[in-house]
Amino acid sequence: MRGRMRLLIIWLCGASASVPLAASEWTLSDVCPAGFHQRNDACYLQSFYNDYGSLQESGVGGLKTGLPPLREGFSAQQIDLGRLLFFDPLLSVDGDMACSSCHQPARGFSDGLAGSAGRHGQAMTRSAPTLWNVGFLRELFWDARASSLEEQMQGPLFAQEEMANTPAQLLKSLQDNANYRELFKQAFNGEPLRLEQVYTALTAFQSSLVSLSSRYDLYANGFHEVLTQPEIDGMNVFRSFVARCAECHTPPLFTNQQIAVIGSPEPDGVALDIGVAAITGDESQRGGFRVPTLRNIELTAPYMHSGRFNTLRDAVAFYTGGRGHAVPKGEHLSLHWHIWEPNLADHELDLLVAFLKTLTDQSFMPVLPQKVPSGLAPVATQILTH
Amino acid sequence: MKKIIPQGLLWLSLILPAPSLMAADILVKDGESIQGAVNKASTGDVILVHPGTYKESVYVDKDGITIRGVVIDGEWPVMEGEGVRNDAILYSGNDFTVEWLTITHYKGNAIMGQAGNNFVIRYNRVIDTGVYGIFPQFGKNGLIEYNVLSGIEDAAIYVGMCDNVDVRHNEVFDNVAGIEIENTRHALVENNYAHDNTAGLLVFITPGLPIKTTYDVVLRNNFVVNNNTANFGAPGSIVSKVPAGIGIVVMAADDVIVEGNIISGNKTAGMVVTDLAFITDISSDPDSEPNPDRMVFLDNLMFDNGADPVADVKALMLTQFSRSGPDILANLGSAQEPDNCIINRERYTSFGIKKWSECERKDTKDIVSMLIPGGAPSEVVTTEGRTKLLYQGICAGCHAYNLRMIGPPTLTVQALYLNDPQGIADYIAAPHKVRTDYPTMPPQGHLSPELRRDVAEYMLSVTK
Numbered sequence: 032m033r034g035r036m037r038l039l040i041i042w043l044c045g046a047s048a049s050v051p052l053a054a055s056e057w058t059l060s061d062v063c064p065a066g067f068h069q070r071n072d073a074c075y076l077q078s079f080y081n082d083y084g085s086l087q088e089s090g091v092g093g094l095k096t097g098l099p100p101l102r103e104g105f106s107a108q109q110i111d112l113g114r115l116l117f118f119d120p121l122l123s124v125d126g127d128m129a130c131s132s133c134h135q136p137a138r139g140f141s142d143g144l145a146g147s148a149g150r151h152g153q154a155m156t157r158s159a160p161t162l163w164n165v166g167f168l169r170e171l172f173w174d175a176r177a178s179s180l181e182e183q184m185q186g187p188l189f190a191q192e193e194m195a196n197t198p199a200q201l202l203k204s205l206q207d208n209a210n211y212r213e214l215f216k217q218a219f220n221g222e223p224l225r226l227e228q229v230y231t232a233l234t235a236f237q238s239s240l241v242s243l244s245s246r247y248d249l250y251a252n253g254f255h256e257v258l259t260q261p262e263i264d265g266m267n268v269f270r271s272f273v274a275r276c277a278e279c280h281t282p283p284l285f286t287n288q289q290i291a292v293i294g295s296p297e298p299d300g301v302a303l304d305i306g307v308a309a310i311t312g313d314e315s316q317r318g319g320f321r322v323p324t325l326r327n328i329e330l331t332a333p334y335m336h337s338g339r340f341n342t343l344r345d346a347v348a349f350y351t352g353g354r355g356h357a358v359p360k361g362e363h364l365s366l367h368w369h370i371w372e373p374n375l376a377d378h379e380l381d382l383l384v385a386f387l388k389t390l391t392d393q394s395f396m397p398v399l400p401q402k403v404p405s406g407l408a409p410v411a412t413q414i415l416t417h
Numbered sequence: 418m419k420k421i422i423p424q425g426l427l428w429l430s431l432i433l434p435a436p437s438l439m440a441a442d443i444l445v446k447d448g449e450s451i452q453g454a455v456n457k458a459s460t461g462d463v464i465l466v467h468p469g470t471y472k473e474s475v476y477v478d479k480d481g482i483t484i485r486g487v488v489i490d491g492e493w494p495v496m497e498g499e500g501v502r503n504d505a506i507l508y509s510g511n512d513f514t515v516e517w518l519t520i521t522h523y524k525g526n527a528i529m530g531q532a533g534n535n536f537v538i539r540y541n542r543v544i545d546t547g548v549y550g551i552f553p554q555f556g557k558n559g560l561i562e563y564n565v566l567s568g569i570e571d572a573a574i575y576v577g578m579c580d581n582v583d584v585r586h587n588e589v590f591d592n593v594a595g596i597e598i599e600n601t602r603h604a605l606v607e608n609n610y611a612h613d614n615t616a617g618l619l620v621f622i623t624p625g626l627p628i629k630t631t632y633d634v635v636l637r638n639n640f641v642v643n644n645n646t647a648n649f650g651a652p653g654s655i656v657s658k659v660p661a662g663i664g665i666v667v668m669a670a671d672d673v674i675v676e677g678n679i680i681s682g683n684k685t686a687g688m689v690v691t692d693l694a695f696i697t698d699i700s701s702d703p704d705s706e707p708n709p710d711r712m713v714f715l716d717n718l719m720f721d722n723g724a725d726p727v728a729d730v731k732a733l734m735l736t737q738f739s740r741s742g743p744d745i746l747a748n749l750g751s752a753q754e755p756d757n758c759i760i761n762r763e764r765y766t767s768f769g770i771k772k773w774s775e776c777e778r779k780d781t782k783d784i785v786s787m788l789i790p791g792g793a794p795s796e797v798v799t800t801e802g803r804t805k806l807l808y809q810g811i812c813a814g815c816h817a818y819n820l821r822m823i824g825p826p827t828l829t830v831q832a833l834y835l836n837d838p839q840g841i842a843d844y845i846a847a848p849h850k851v852r853t854d855y856p857t858m859p860p861q862g863h864l865s866p867e868l869r870r871d872v873a874e875y876m877l878s879v880t881k
Contacts, residue, residue: 065823065856066814079810084794085555086532086580087602091627092555093509093532094478244811246863252810253803255456255478256865267476271503272525272548282531287627292700315701354653365700367625368654374524394859395814 057210057404059108059217064239065395073104078243079252080283090167091281091288094251098243098283102166102180105235108218113236114397115214116229118412121204121405123194125150129410130233133159133187136399137413139330140240145298145338149192156304158338163327163393166238167284173336175290175321176310180237181230202226210404236397242326243283245392251282258389265386268379274350275369276383285325285390291367292319295335295349296357303359304337318364329391347383351375451475451484451496458482466518468492472499474523477508480795486517486540498523498546505546509533511795516540526552527566530559534793539563548651549575550592553582558793562586570649571656572597572619576604578628581787585609593650594619594659595641598670600626603633603787610640615648615661617641617683622669623655624693624702631670635784636678641665643682658696660685660727662742669693669707676715676781680722684742685730687722687765688714690757691748708751713776714759719744723766733768743768804871808879811861812872818881824855827879834877841873842866 063074083097090099116122117130133147134140140162142148147159157173165171170178177183187193188201205211206224215224218232247266249257258266270277281287290307297303307319320336333339334346349357354370375383399412440461443454447469454464460481467487471494475484484506486494496505496518504525506515513530514537520527527543530536530553538561543550545568552572553559558581565588566573572594576582578601585607589595595611597619598604611617618641622631641664650657659666662685667673669692680687689695693707723742726734730742733749747753747769758776815824834840846869848858861869 062821062823068813068817068822069820077809077813079806081809086557086578087628087630089555089578089628093530095509095511096532096555244814244859248810249807249864250478252806253479254807254864254868256868257863263476267474267507268503270507270531271474272529272552273503277531281627289625289627290700290702291625313701315699319700365698366653367700371651371653396859398856 057214059214060111061107063107064110064397066241066243067103067239069107072106074107074110074239075103076101076241078241079248080243090284093282096283099167099169099288101241102234102238105231105238106218109232109235110239111236112214112218113232113234113239115400115403116233117236118400118409119403119405120407120410121208121403122188122196122201123150124196124200126405126407128194130184130187131409131411134162135411136396137411139163139327139393141331143332145333149190150195153192155192156301157336158333160323161327161331162237162240163242164284164324165240166234168286168324169288170321173320173323174307174310180234181227184230184233198226201229204405205229208405214404239395239397241395242392244394245326245390247386247389248283248392250389259385261382261385262389263386265382265384266389268375268382269386273373274375274379274383275371275373276350278369279322279367280325286322289322290316290319291322291369292316292364293370294318294355294358294364294366296339297337298339301337303362306336315365318358318362325387326390327392329388330393343384343387344380347380347387351380445471455479455482455484460512466494468494471496472502474498474502474504475506477506477510477513480510481512482508482510483514484516484518485514486519488517493517493519493542495519495521496523496527497521500524504529507531508536511535512792513537514539518542519544521545523547526550528552530554530556532556534558534795536560542566543573544568549573550589551575552577554578557581557795558789559583560788564588567591569593570651571654573614575599576601578626579604581789581793583607583786583788588612589617590614591646593646593648594656595644597621597656598631598634599623600628600631601634602630605635605637605784605787606639607635607637608639611664612640612642612644613646614644615646615650615656616659616663616666617644617680618664619656619659619666620668620670620673621655621666622693622705622707623696624705624707625700629702629705632672633787634670634672635674635676635781635787636665637674637781638677639679641678641680641683641687645682645684655696655699658698660729662686662725662727663689664722665689666691666695667709667712668695669705669709671706671710672713673709674713674715674778674781674784675717676713677717679718680744681718681720682724683722684725685723685727686742686746687719687744689746689748690752692750692752694750695748708754710751710756712752712757712773713778714745714757714773715776715778715780716761719765737768739766741766745770747773804875807864807868807872808875812876815858816876818879824858825852827876831877831879834873836877838870838873838877841876842869845869845873 067074085097120129133142146155149155171183308317340346403409445466463483505520506528512535519542521544523546526549527546532555534557536559541564543566550566550573552575554577561584569592573589573592574596581603583605588610590613593615595614595617599621645662664680664683665688667690726742744765745767753769755772755774758774846862850857
């Protein structure tokens with residue numbers, strides 16, 4: 032009898048679950064993405080770090096430290112709609128660029144370029160940041176000029192040198208598409224399609240890109256045997272007060288979300304990017320950029336704001352090159368106090384690289400759509416090869 | 418905000434070890450490795466380090482570990498960095514204690530914490546060691562006492578981004594900064610002897626850090642004398658910008674009480690109160706509030722300060738026809754405002770305190786300690802709790818008990834693998850697609866066979 036009951040429950044569970052993209056051609060998933068639990072029709076993160084606190088709720092600290100607040104609580108349908116929009120080139124004026132053009136799943140949601148390729152393939156000056164764990168960030172863009180994902184995405188969507196769309200044109204192209212009209216109804220209670228819903232859905236999807244199950248995370252939570260001794264030695268260099276990496280790339284997200292002036296060089300022949308100072312006009316922030324996360328850093332070469340370094344080894348070696356060694360002559364930058372002369376040995380640089388690779392985790396990779404509602408070819412949805 | 422705790426209770430809470438049903442002593446003798454003992458240790462264990470020379474860096478990423486030196490006939494265990502090793506002790510675990518060690522010649526810090534609540538750092542000697550001597554960071558509820566530190570190129574004791582810390586009965590000398598309380602709340606600095614540093618006691622907000630405030634700090638009954646050592650801080654460091662000859666610096670910190678200190682022989686000034694403009698050539702941070710607010714300066718013994726002030730201070734003092742530095746210097750700007758207060762101001766030479774009000778508070782008898790009675794709550798993870806944590810941290814991301822998530826319900830898995838945990842353990846090492854309506858599970862082959870088996874057994878035992 033009990034066995035029968037159990038089978039019945041299993042059958043019921045199977046029957047009640049909808050099948051993503053199966054029933055009608057365009058039906059949104061009612062199941063939260065990997066890593067998220069459903070509560071009251073909204074999706075909330077379940078991770079190693081759920082039960083930990085952090086000092087002053089800062090979301091920075093050591094190995095077992097709570098995360099900063101995540102943009103969560105979106106519905107499964109909103110997240111799924113965002114997933115389709117993200118890969119759909121309908122969002123660009125020429126119908127040939129999607130969010131995924133510069134944030135490619137196979138490249139750690141970056142693009143492998145020093146400066147991203149804009150409209151008509153034109154090279155731009157800054158490197159596309161990863162979107163893994165982007166939902167935890169308070170400020171976005173290298174120069175921190177946006178304070179929400181909704182605000183941030185209106186940069187590339189409407190910049191002439193990027194997707195070059197206009198708000199009116201974007202809204203019209205979605206409203207003109209019967210598939211999208213139906214999908215927005217599913218995600219937003221049948222309300223008329225508005226641009227704010229586009230921003231919400233893309234925010235919902237991007238915030239679901241969570242990477243917190245790396246081998247480092249296992250170590251941090253007490254499974255010490257998961258890392259090799261060189262990797263642990265690398266972690267100890269990383270958090271030592273000689274290398275000082277963890278002072279700004281602070282666990283658990285490996286960023287303290289501050290602005291830092293480190294004086295890293297531009298690619299050859301490129302003028303100094305003054306970063307935050309161009310936004311605030313504050314000369315002391317000249318050359319300042321948001322400290323990026325190091326999670327999945329192995330996947331997102333080249334490195335630094337303009338992709339000056341092709342390998343992790345070159346990127347970590349910058350920090351032992353001497354305070355201000357790459358600052359152009361005649362230029363004054365108020366360099367961060369942790370940029371100093373650590374005199375790291377070569378083998379310590381190798382250990383750092385070994386440790387950084389333990390931060391790789393793509394286990395919650397979303398399902399990459401092989402077609403999108405516009406009928407255009409989805410961008411950068413090829414299957415991962417590693 | 419202040420807690421009145423009977424001293425006895427407080428002591429008990431510090432002395433009683435964390436959960437320690439099976440606590441063991443682990444002996445380390447000269448020629449053996451302290452790290453080796455840490456790797457073997459479990460929550461509640463005490464690692465007894467016998468006299469000898471230990472050339473290693475030790476990291477502690479477990480909860481409830483004590484490292485205790487054994488001193489015999491004046492012979493100490495010595496951790497020797499030989500100028501090439503980074504830090505001597507790095508800890509991240511909660512309820513960590515380190516005591517009775519001599520630490521010398523490391524490049525980085527002697528004792529460094531990254532998170533880790535309820536730490537105790539005491540009876541250590543730190544000599545000529547790198548950047549900071551004792552540096553807890555992101556920790557809540559800590560005690561630093563009876564340590565002697567010298568020859569540190571930054572702060573000997575640096576409490577950075579912490580809450581609820583007592584620093585008492587320490588001697589700090591021949592350092593750039595003696596004791597520094599930075600971006601920290603609820604700190605008591607008491608009965609310390611800070612002498613012959615560049616500056617003795619510093620209470621700072623440093624801009625650009627993720628935790629932005631310093632407030633509720635008491636500096637009480639310290640000797641702060643002859644802090645005139647030329648600044649030998651590393652170029653670019655914050656403390657390299659502090660002029661020599663200052664007893665106490667309060668920069669941007671709020672609600673600082675100074676009482677009962679003996680402050681003498683500091684050649685620039687006995688105490689400087691200032692806003693963030695004190696530190697030049699640093700990237701500005703709009704989220705750091707720059708003004709020192711509500712300073713409370715009670716009775717202190719001050720004399721012989723300001724004998725040979727640095728040029729900036731000399732220039733300020735010339736405006737009131739003196740060539741000497743003052744006992745108390747409130748720097749230009751908000752430090753001179755009347756939200757700051759003082760009693761018996763006539764006893765001191767001063768600059769900039771004319772507008773300071775008369776304090777209502779006359780003493781700090783009500784403040785016994787800043788520690789949290791019973792300790793800070795901390796999620797101590799024991800070895801037994803690991804499997805559950807693994808299940809919740811990894812498996813439960815995709816499997817709920819009786820609901821479809823991205824993976825099938827745990828109930829379904831339990832029915833499939835009834836009495837067959839090894840089947841699950843084998844499958845998750847290299848999953849293949851079983852159900853067309855579910856994505857393929859990410860492989861867990863980086864977990865050892867034992868861990869996979871443990872978590873599989875746990876999954877089969879879950880009942881809700």
